[in-house]
Amino acid sequence: MFLEFFGLREQPFGVTPDPRFLHLSAGHREALASLYYGIESGRGFMALIAKPGMGKTTLLFRLLEKFRHSARTVFLFQTQCNSREFMRFLLSELGIQTQSQDFVQMHEEFNNLLLQEARAGRRFIIVIDEAQNLDASVMETVRLLSDFETPQAKLLQIVMSGQPELADKLAGRNLVQLRQRISLISRLTPLSVDETREYIEYRLGVAGHSGPSPFSAEALPVIADFTEGIPRNINNFCFNVLSLACALGQKVVDLPLVEEVIRDLNIRDLNISDLNVKASNVNQHATESPTSPSQSEEFLGVAAGREAPGAYQMPYIAGNDARVTLTPAEAKAYMQQLATQFKDWKRN
Numbered sequence: 001m002f003l004e005f006f007g008l009r010e011q012p013f014g015v016t017p018d019p020r021f022l023h024l025s026a027g028h029r030e031a032l033a034s035l036y037y038g039i040e041s042g043r044g045f046m047a048l049i050a051k052p053g054m055g056k057t058t059l060l061f062r063l064l065e066k067f068r069h070s071a072r073t074v075f076l077f078q079t080q081c082n083s084r085e086f087m088r089f090l091l092s093e094l095g096i097q098t099q100s101q102d103f104v105q106m107h108e109e110f111n112n113l114l115l116q117e118a119r120a121g122r123r124f125i126i127v128i129d130e131a132q133n134l135d136a137s138v139m140e141t142v143r144l145l146s147d148f149e150t151p152q153a154k155l156l157q158i159v160m161s162g163q164p165e166l167a168d169k170l171a172g173r174n175l176v177q178l179r180q181r182i183s184l185i186s187r188l189t190p191l192s193v194d195e196t197r198e199y200i201e202y203r204l205g206v207a208g209h210s211g212p213s214p215f216s217a218e219a220l221p222v223i224a225d226f227t228e229g230i231p232r233n234i235n236n237f238c239f240n241v242l243s244l245a246c247a248l249g250q251k252v253v254d255l256p257l258v259e260e261v262i263r264d265l266n267i268r269d270l271n272i273s274d275l276n277v278k279a280s281n282v283n284q285h286a287t288e289s290p291t292s293p294s295q296s297e298e299f300l301g302v303a304a305g306r307e308a309p310g311a312y313q314m315p316y317i318a319g320n321d322a323r324v325t326l327t328p329a330e331a332k333a334y335m336q337q338l339a340t341q342f343k344d345w346k347r348n
Contacts, residue, residue: 002246009208013235013242017058019065023202023231025195028059031186035063035159039071039125043183044154045146047131047170048161050188053232056161059188060127063159071123079133083141090126107144114148114155125157132162136174143178190229193221199231200238214242214251219258226262240265 003011014021024032031048038046050056064073074093081089087106091098096109117124128134128142148155160166160182170179191199197220201213215223223241227233241261245253 002242003207005246006214006242006251007209007211008204011239012203012207012209013239015232015235017055017061019058019061021203021206022055022058022062023199025191025199027187027189028055031188032059032063034184034186036066038184039063039067039123039157039159042154042157044157045178045181046157046159046184046186047166047182048159048186048188049164049167051190051230052163053230054188054190055231056188057129060129060159060161064125064127067123067125071125072117073125073127075127075129077129079128079130079138081138082135083138086138086141110145111148118155123157124155125159127159127161129161130163131160132164132166132169134169136169136172139169139175139178143181146181191224191231191234192229193224196220196224196227196229196234199234203235203238214245215253216255218255219253222255222258222262226258226266237261237265 001011003009012021022028035046035048048056048060060075064075067073072094074090076086076089076093078085078089084103084106087103087110088098091106091109094110094113096113098106098109114124126145134142142158142160145156146154146158167185169175170182197213197215200215200220200223204213223234223237227237241253241258244261245251245257248257250257
């Protein structure tokens with residue numbers, strides 16, 4: 001790992017929606033403020049729409065955190081289901097275990113719980129993530145939930161979050177009644193070059209980095225362009241490029257290093273025949289081991305748990321076993337290291 005190499009306490013570019021790492025770009029701030037105001041105002045139905053990887057789930061966690069002490073909240077992500085399953089998932093998240101198949105009875109249980117929370121003066125918020133996967137019949141069930149209300153206020157606030165396909169579904173002629181109930185729609189747009197730089201620096205800071213950024217000024221626009229300003233893509237790219245920089249002993253991620261990782265990660269440019277040739281070459285080198293077992297161990301840098309002089313010990317390498325969990329950038333850096341050590345071994 002590159003954490004120690006770059007002076008980090010923890011992984012800055014992880015894949016889980018950790019609210020601590022949520023960097024609020026202008027678009028994210030606007031979406032969060034709109035959803036918060038919509039719930040505070042009791043608008044009833046809201047929607048959040050964005051491309052995959054834009055940080056919808058992390059933003060929703062931040063939204064629910066704001067109401068943790070003043071509302072009953074439910075976060076649903078099981079969206080590939082029928083209406084009965086949806087109601088069971090909903091009641092289960094509320095601590096009500098039911099094996100009943102009676103749809104009316106489940107609605108009655110939910111309505112009673114809503115009334116209890118209303119009498120206690122607490123809001124009730126349901127967030128449905130990945131809502132683009134909901135079947136039209138389940139969306140109708142969600143619409144019926146929004147009908148729970150008193151003459152003065154909505155008893156339930158619903159936020160539907162999803163990819164652009166959600167907007168397409170809501171625009172369908174069979175969901176007119178649901179679409180009319182959505183009073184607020186928020187969108188997240190890709191990050192600009194400046195926002196990409198701020199995003200990277202923010203996450204590095206949360207992870208414990210101090211001092212100048214390890215990313216050069218020339219590298220950042222290229223990263224923003226290749227990742228299309230999508231946070232999840234930025235995370236994956238930065239993980240790979242920092243891994244490669246660490247393997248090569250570079251403290252600064254410069255343009256050549258970024259271009260190297262782009263070539264490794266650009267799936268559209270992959271040539272299967274080239275990959276087969278590379279795999280064949282790797283297998284050939286693996287069978288042509290040095291004659292002396294001790295020299296072979298020193299070559300791999302694992303003799304009796306010792307590292308070979310100047311060798312970088314990859315965390316995924318043990319003995320002669322090259323794990324398949326290496327990222328493309330790590331694998332390439334590792335093979336470059338082996339080639340260099342092999343030349344040194346032959347000279348000695």
